[in-house]
Amino acid sequence: MATTLxxxxxxxxxxxxxxxxxxNNPKSIQVRDETRRRVLVAxxxxxxxxxxxxRGLVKKRTNLIGVVVSSLTNSFLSETxxxxxxxxxxxxxxxxxxxxxxxxxxxxxxxQVLRDKGVDGIIWMPVFESNLPLALxxxxxxxxxxxxxxxxxxxxxxxxxxxxxxAYLATEHLIKLxxxxxxxxxxxxxxxxxxxxLGYLRALTEYQIPYDPRLVFEAGYDWHGGYASAREFLKxxxxxxxxxxxxxxxxxxxxxxxxxKKAGLEVPEDVAVVGFDDLTITPWMEVPLTTIALPKVExxxxxxxxxxxxxxxxxxxxxxxxxxxIIRESSRASRLAGVLxxxxxx
Amino acid sequence: MATTLxxxxxxxxxxxxxxxxxxNNPKSIQVRDETRRRVLVAxxxxxxxxxxxxRGLVKKRTNLIGVVVSSLTNSFLSETxxxxxxxxxxxxxxxxxxxxxxxxxxxxxxxQVLRDKGVDGIIWMPVFESNLPLALxxxxxxxxxxxxxxxxxxxxxxxxxxxxxxAYLATEHLIKLxxxxxxxxxxxxxxxxxxxxLGYLRALTEYQIPYDPRLVFEAGYDWHGGYASAREFLKxxxxxxxxxxxxxxxxxxxxxxxxxKKAGLEVPEDVAVVGFDDLTITPWMEVPLTTIALPKVExxxxxxxxxxxxxxxxxxxxxxxxxxxIIRESSRASRLAGVLxxxxxx
DNA sequence: TTGAAAGCGCTAACAG
DNA sequence: CTGTTAGCGCTTTCAA
Numbered sequence: 001m002a003t004t005l006x007x008x009x010x011x012x013x014x015x016x017x018x019x020x021x022x023x024n025n026p027k028s029i030q031v032r033d034e035t036r037r038r039v040l041v042a043x044x045x046x047x048x049x050x051x052x053x054x055r056g057l058v059k060k061r062t063n064l065i066g067v068v069v070s071s072l073t074n075s076f077l078s079e080t081x082x083x084x085x086x087x088x089x090x091x092x093x094x095x096x097x098x099x100x101x102x103x104x105x106x107x108x109x110x111x112q113v114l115r116d117k118g119v120d121g122i123i124w125m126p127v128f129e130s131n132l133p134l135a136l137x138x139x140x141x142x143x144x145x146x147x148x149x150x151x152x153x154x155x156x157x158x159x160x161x162x163x164x165x166x167a168y169l170a171t172e173h174l175i176k177l178x179x180x181x182x183x184x185x186x187x188x189x190x191x192x193x194x195x196x197x198l199g200y201l202r203a204l205t206e207y208q209i210p211y212d213p214r215l216v217f218e219a220g221y222d223w224h225g226g227y228a229s230a231r232e233f234l235k236x237x238x239x240x241x242x243x244x245x246x247x248x249x250x251x252x253x254x255x256x257x258x259x260x261k262k263a264g265l266e267v268p269e270d271v272a273v274v275g276f277d278d279l280t281i282t283p284w285m286e287v288p289l290t291t292i293a294l295p296k297v298e299x300x301x302x303x304x305x306x307x308x309x310x311x312x313x314x315x316x317x318x319x320x321x322x323x324x325x326i327i328r329e330s331s332r333a334s335r336l337a338g339v340l341x342x343x344x345x346x
Numbered sequence: 347m348a349t350t351l352x353x354x355x356x357x358x359x360x361x362x363x364x365x366x367x368x369x370n371n372p373k374s375i376q377v378r379d380e381t382r383r384r385v386l387v388a389x390x391x392x393x394x395x396x397x398x399x400x401r402g403l404v405k406k407r408t409n410l411i412g413v414v415v416s417s418l419t420n421s422f423l424s425e426t427x428x429x430x431x432x433x434x435x436x437x438x439x440x441x442x443x444x445x446x447x448x449x450x451x452x453x454x455x456x457x458q459v460l461r462d463k464g465v466d467g468i469i470w471m472p473v474f475e476s477n478l479p480l481a482l483x484x485x486x487x488x489x490x491x492x493x494x495x496x497x498x499x500x501x502x503x504x505x506x507x508x509x510x511x512x513a514y515l516a517t518e519h520l521i522k523l524x525x526x527x528x529x530x531x532x533x534x535x536x537x538x539x540x541x542x543x544l545g546y547l548r549a550l551t552e553y554q555i556p557y558d559p560r561l562v563f564e565a566g567y568d569w570h571g572g573y574a575s576a577r578e579f580l581k582x583x584x585x586x587x588x589x590x591x592x593x594x595x596x597x598x599x600x601x602x603x604x605x606x607k608k609a610g611l612e613v614p615e616d617v618a619v620v621g622f623d624d625l626t627i628t629p630w631m632e633v634p635l636t637t638i639a640l641p642k643v644e645x646x647x648x649x650x651x652x653x654x655x656x657x658x659x660x661x662x663x664x665x666x667x668x669x670x671x672i673i674r675e676s677s678r679a680s681r682l683a684g685v686l687x688x689x690x691x692x
Numbered sequence: 693t694t695g696a697a698a699g700c701g702c703t704a705a706c707a708g
Numbered sequence: 709c710t711g712t713t714a715g716c717g718c719t720t721t722c723a724a
Contacts, residue, residue, distance in 0.1 A: 002464075049461075049462045049464075051403070051464060052408075052463055052464055053399045053400075053402040053403045053408060053464065054399075054403050056399040057397075057399045057400055057403055062399060071424075072418045072424040072427070072428075073421050073424050073425070073626060075419050078417075078418040078419050078424065079419070081418070082418075082445060082447075085443075085444070085445070089459075094442045094463060095442065095443065096440045096441065096442065097431075097441065097443050098431070099428060099431070101428075113435075115395075116395045116396075117398055117440060118348075118395075118397060118398055118399065223627075223630045251630075254630060255630065258630070258632065261632075280419060281569075281627060284569045284597075284600060284601070284604070286604065286607075286632050
């Protein structure tokens, strides 16, 4: 049986309430030093641990927060969750984690389960538009923070990253390397994908490179999508073939590179490739990948901070965190690009 | 303000206690049908959600369980956690997850935090021998289940996998392919590593292949370790060079393969490689990797089941789950192995 | 079949 | 500075 305040009270010869006071307001001057000492000693001796249930019952706070994300199998989300946990720990709350693995019904279920469990707030990555109505309902009842992407019609704050800018940086990098025909292996039915496509477009526009929709392929985020897009890419007439590709994700870039190599193309010599996400494994790929690093851990840390703010004050602002271009070996000025470039400049 | 039993009682015109009875014993005959109906309707109308804190306070159970593992960045552990969560959900409990990222002090801290939070039980992967005393202390106070590996001096049940057998299967596979000189890129200061080494030895012994310690390299589990071991491997005189390698982990195998390729060796033609773990990415490696698949999700599911058993009855048995050889392209009978083999058999 | 009452461990007025 | 009292929402004897 765990020690309770009562036990300590008896041991120290004071009332339960005094014990509570001593233990909860360490700095308070409301207690005589001698009494405080006695209580502390007793608590120590009996190895007291507060009962969170009882405390929560009174305070109407559980110090539990919920997290709902799609999965943890990519470093992307697992690091974000890590960030959330780090800060949660500093704030003295525990994290209830749910992964729906791209099942819309599960996403909805978990959000509700979390609400029902009485968590103080929820951090989630909104994935399915179909759950928007539920979210609208939920945010009235419980503090919500969106991460990585956001339903803008919710009033809940969000913590995202500069995906559009990341795509711009990636594309600009290729342009500065002398590339002029730059393909995009993207994804169109997804917020991040759209933003990345926009960044790609903006870079082309700003550098006055005409946009050619035939150079945009639907790839998705996974390895197979990248591989398949590369196959399509290779069907382009050789003289129209881009010298560079900006991929919407590192795994897709990986698949693409392998397809290119299988087809006898060298990366980056024949075709430069830039990815997005900076997964743990990217430095180990057969051609270490140039990519855009997202603030993975930071997103989690900030989100947890915002959630706390929201719980305490009822308010919190949205933020969009910065991204970073990481140059490795998959992108270099191709000889061909150099030639074309010079030719164009004549 | 959330609805309470009191609200329902008022709404239905019955006592709080009757409401509790109806809601908790759906099948009980202790309540008149008419009353039951009224209560159910009221609960429905008021959208009642039980307050877990209050219930926990009375029942002395939190329906919270704790999980402590090293990290989630490999599919290995993240899938296990998934398995735990799936079953936890079926059992109506929530999972408090902590990852210590190979920091011994954190592992200790989290175990204690979990105990202090009052979770009903803990599932953990023991990593640091230095925390054994703490674990011995802890298992007296709270149900503990060990996963993936086990401190045998604890009385807590464990759920592990046949690592030794996996290594045996991997090595046997190479032997049956005709390989006779088989290197092992292993890890010696770790339970799994030791078991895998033993399996390797047993296979050699059973097939009467002399053990040559010069063919065993210290690699660790990560990419760099595999790469470094491969460099050492390549320093062996060419005529003594093994035709196959059994690696202690997929990432190490990946590093090794890349080193071999950089050195101009072909995999599997010049050297066959088998890994261990069956990570998500292994099929996508430049040479899809033959490997040993562990029961990742299953381990989690079983562990959660055992924990529940242990919580309910105070007892639960340990289990060791089976593993599976997955043959891909990194292992084939090399021509050289064939030649040597035939020569030996003369 | 139902209700009254006590109590889980803790906090927070309000007295003293 | 300290104790008394009440109550958080729920379960559970024990009576009725």
